[in-house]
Amino acid sequence: MVAQLFVEHAGACWLLIGLVFIVLELFVFQGIGLFFAGLAAITLGSVLVFDVFSMPTFMLQSTYFLVLSVVWAALLWRPLKKWYQKSADAYSEFIGSSAQVVDYNLTKNKKGSVKWSGAVMNARLIKSSTHDEVPVGNEVWVHALEKEPSKK
Numbered sequence: 001m002v003a004q005l006f007v008e009h010a011g012a013c014w015l016l017i018g019l020v021f022i023v024l025e026l027f028v029f030q031g032i033g034l035f036f037a038g039l040a041a042i043t044l045g046s047v048l049v050f051d052v053f054s055m056p057t058f059m060l061q062s063t064y065f066l067v068l069s070v071v072w073a074a075l076l077w078r079p080l081k082k083w084y085q086k087s088a089d090a091y092s093e094f095i096g097s098s099a100q101v102v103d104y105n106l107t108k109n110k111k112g113s114v115k116w117s118g119a120v121m122n123a124r125l126i127k128s129s130t131h132d133e134v135p136v137g138n139e140v141w142v143h144a145l146e147k148e149p150s151k152k
Helices: 002-008 010-027 034-049 058-088
Strands: 098-102 112-116 119-123 139-141
Touching: 002 010, 010 034, 010 058, 034 058, 098 119
Parallel strands: none
Antiparallel strands: 098 112, 098 139, 112 119
């Protein structure tokens, strides 16, 4: 029954498979290549839906799907990798810049606040600091950024 449905509506099935692959890549299995497989399935589904050329067997469709997956990966791997690295480095401009301690004195063991370019953010002294405390109003230098654990 499923095989017959796939044969009769192959284009729609490939489109659906493509959407499922892309959603899985974005929300469940990041970084394993389902995005490229999803684009390949959508491409193949579009070719079948618009009857660009005939692919009567599942084996032929599967072959085109694998070839299209490789083509999409070859075309998009580097641009996506560059884009991803750029977005990961978006906050690197903080490192090496100065900020002013606000609200509370900054210590090694307790979070405090600093003002950088008009924005107030959490901060703490690094463990290797020669100071145990930096009073409010003093200038500090940003050495690293850490992501705070998510609160559940």
